[in-house]
Amino acid sequence: MNARVRNGKERQSERRQAARMMKRIMVHFRGQMDERLRPEGVTTAQLVVLKAVQDEPGAFGAQLARACHVTPQSAQALVKGLEDGGWITRTKDPVNDRILIAQLTKSGEELLETAERLARVIEKRLWHGVPDSAVTALNRTLMRCLGNLDS
Numbered sequence: 001m002n003a004r005v006r007n008g009k010e011r012q013s014e015r016r017q018a019a020r021m022m023k024r025i026m027v028h029f030r031g032q033m034d035e036r037l038r039p040e041g042v043t044t045a046q047l048v049v050l051k052a053v054q055d056e057p058g059a060f061g062a063q064l065a066r067a068c069h070v071t072p073q074s075a076q077a078l079v080k081g082l083e084d085g086g087w088i089t090r091t092k093d094p095v096n097d098r099i100l101i102a103q104l105t106k107s108g109e110e111l112l113e114t115a116e117r118l119a120r121v122i123e124k125r126l127w128h129g130v131p132d133s134a135v136t137a138l139n140r141t142l143m144r145c146l147g148n149l150d151s
Helices: 002-038 046-056 061-068 072-084 106-125 132-150
Strands: 087-094 098-102
Touching: 002 046, 046 061, 046 072, 046 098, 046 106, 061 072, 072 087, 072 098, 087 132, 098 106
Parallel strands: none
Antiparallel strands: 087 098
Protein backbone atom coordinates (compact mmCIF):
# COMPACT_ATOMS: atom_id res chain seq x y z
CA MET A 1 0.00 0.00 0.00
CA ASN A 2 1.48 3.33 -0.94
CA ALA A 3 1.99 6.12 1.60
CA ARG A 4 -0.74 8.36 0.17
CA VAL A 5 -3.42 5.64 0.42
CA ARG A 6 -2.27 4.69 3.92
CA ASN A 7 -2.32 8.35 5.03
CA GLY A 8 -5.79 8.78 3.52
CA LYS A 9 -7.08 5.75 5.41
CA GLU A 10 -5.43 6.95 8.63
CA ARG A 11 -7.06 10.39 8.25
CA GLN A 12 -10.43 8.76 7.61
CA SER A 13 -9.97 6.55 10.68
CA GLU A 14 -9.01 9.55 12.84
CA ARG A 15 -12.04 11.53 11.66
CA ARG A 16 -14.41 8.66 12.34
CA GLN A 17 -12.88 8.19 15.77
CA ALA A 18 -13.43 11.91 16.48
CA ALA A 19 -17.09 11.62 15.44
CA ARG A 20 -17.56 8.54 17.64
CA MET A 21 -15.99 10.32 20.61
CA MET A 22 -18.26 13.36 20.13
CA LYS A 23 -21.23 11.02 20.16
CA ARG A 24 -19.98 9.22 23.28
CA ILE A 25 -19.47 12.51 25.10
CA MET A 26 -23.02 13.60 24.27
CA VAL A 27 -24.48 10.24 25.29
CA HIS A 28 -22.60 10.28 28.61
CA PHE A 29 -23.45 13.93 29.27
CA ARG A 30 -27.12 13.41 28.52
CA GLY A 31 -27.25 10.22 30.58
CA GLN A 32 -25.72 11.96 33.58
CA MET A 33 -28.07 14.92 33.19
CA ASP A 34 -31.11 12.63 32.90
CA GLU A 35 -30.00 10.75 36.01
CA ARG A 36 -29.62 13.97 38.00
CA LEU A 37 -32.87 15.43 36.66
CA ARG A 38 -34.95 12.33 37.37
CA PRO A 39 -35.82 13.46 40.94
CA GLU A 40 -37.12 16.72 39.43
CA GLY A 41 -39.47 14.73 37.15
CA VAL A 42 -38.07 16.12 33.90
CA THR A 43 -35.91 14.80 31.06
CA THR A 44 -33.03 16.47 29.26
CA ALA A 45 -35.18 16.68 26.12
CA GLN A 46 -37.87 18.56 28.05
CA LEU A 47 -35.19 20.81 29.50
CA VAL A 48 -34.01 21.76 26.00
CA VAL A 49 -37.57 22.85 25.17
CA LEU A 50 -37.86 24.70 28.48
CA LYS A 51 -34.65 26.59 27.68
CA ALA A 52 -36.01 27.45 24.22
CA VAL A 53 -39.17 28.86 25.84
CA GLN A 54 -36.98 30.96 28.12
CA ASP A 55 -34.88 32.19 25.19
CA GLU A 56 -37.92 32.87 22.96
CA PRO A 57 -40.85 33.92 25.16
CA GLY A 58 -44.12 33.49 23.33
CA ALA A 59 -42.77 30.77 21.05
CA PHE A 60 -45.21 28.17 19.77
CA GLY A 61 -44.92 24.51 18.77
CA ALA A 62 -43.35 24.80 15.32
CA GLN A 63 -40.87 27.45 16.47
CA LEU A 64 -39.88 25.34 19.46
CA ALA A 65 -39.45 22.28 17.25
CA ARG A 66 -37.05 24.18 14.98
CA ALA A 67 -35.13 25.66 17.91
CA CYS A 68 -34.76 22.22 19.53
CA HIS A 69 -34.06 20.28 16.32
CA VAL A 70 -36.98 17.90 16.80
CA THR A 71 -40.12 17.16 14.83
CA PRO A 72 -43.24 19.21 15.56
CA GLN A 73 -44.87 16.04 16.92
CA SER A 74 -41.98 15.47 19.35
CA ALA A 75 -42.03 19.11 20.40
CA GLN A 76 -45.77 18.88 21.05
CA ALA A 77 -45.30 15.86 23.32
CA LEU A 78 -42.47 17.56 25.20
CA VAL A 79 -44.45 20.79 25.58
CA LYS A 80 -47.45 18.85 26.88
CA GLY A 81 -45.26 17.20 29.53
CA LEU A 82 -43.87 20.58 30.57
CA GLU A 83 -47.34 22.04 30.77
CA ASP A 84 -48.60 19.07 32.81
CA GLY A 85 -45.60 19.48 35.12
CA GLY A 86 -46.47 23.13 35.72
CA TRP A 87 -43.22 24.43 34.21
CA ILE A 88 -44.89 26.32 31.36
CA THR A 89 -48.28 27.74 30.54
CA ARG A 90 -49.77 28.07 27.08
CA THR A 91 -52.24 30.71 26.03
CA LYS A 92 -53.89 31.56 22.74
CA ASP A 93 -51.93 33.90 20.52
CA PRO A 94 -53.73 37.28 20.36
CA VAL A 95 -53.37 37.39 16.56
CA ASN A 96 -54.08 33.75 15.68
CA ASP A 97 -56.20 31.89 18.23
CA ARG A 98 -55.24 28.52 16.69
CA ILE A 99 -51.69 29.02 17.98
CA LEU A 100 -50.81 28.40 21.62
CA ILE A 101 -47.81 30.38 22.84
CA ALA A 102 -45.66 29.09 25.68
CA GLN A 103 -44.31 30.96 28.68
CA LEU A 104 -42.26 29.84 31.67
CA THR A 105 -43.84 29.62 35.08
CA LYS A 106 -41.97 30.42 38.29
CA SER A 107 -41.38 26.70 38.84
CA GLY A 108 -40.07 26.44 35.27
CA GLU A 109 -37.55 29.20 35.99
CA GLU A 110 -36.50 27.42 39.19
CA LEU A 111 -36.11 24.13 37.32
CA LEU A 112 -33.84 25.80 34.75
CA GLU A 113 -31.70 27.24 37.57
CA THR A 114 -31.41 23.78 39.15
CA ALA A 115 -30.53 22.21 35.80
CA GLU A 116 -27.88 24.86 35.15
CA ARG A 117 -26.20 24.02 38.47
CA LEU A 118 -26.28 20.31 37.61
CA ALA A 119 -24.86 20.94 34.15
CA ARG A 120 -21.99 23.01 35.56
CA VAL A 121 -20.92 20.09 37.76
CA ILE A 122 -20.83 17.71 34.79
CA GLU A 123 -19.13 20.28 32.55
CA LYS A 124 -16.45 20.90 35.17
CA ARG A 125 -15.56 17.19 35.09
CA LEU A 126 -15.78 17.05 31.29
CA TRP A 127 -13.36 19.94 30.73
CA HIS A 128 -10.97 19.14 33.60
CA GLY A 129 -7.39 19.57 32.38
CA VAL A 130 -8.41 20.97 29.00
CA PRO A 131 -6.95 24.45 28.40
CA ASP A 132 -9.27 27.25 27.28
CA SER A 133 -7.28 27.58 24.05
CA ALA A 134 -8.10 23.96 23.17
CA VAL A 135 -11.81 24.57 23.82
CA THR A 136 -11.69 27.64 21.59
CA ALA A 137 -9.97 25.69 18.82
CA LEU A 138 -12.46 22.83 19.20
CA ASN A 139 -15.40 25.23 18.93
CA ARG A 140 -13.95 26.72 15.73
CA THR A 141 -13.46 23.25 14.28
CA LEU A 142 -16.95 22.08 15.19
CA MET A 143 -18.51 25.25 13.77
CA ARG A 144 -16.68 24.59 10.52
CA CYS A 145 -17.92 20.99 10.48
CA LEU A 146 -21.51 22.11 11.13
CA GLY A 147 -21.21 24.66 8.35
CA ASN A 148 -19.96 21.95 6.02
CA LEU A 149 -23.01 19.80 6.77
CA ASP A 150 -25.46 22.69 6.53
CA SER A 151 -24.24 23.78 3.10
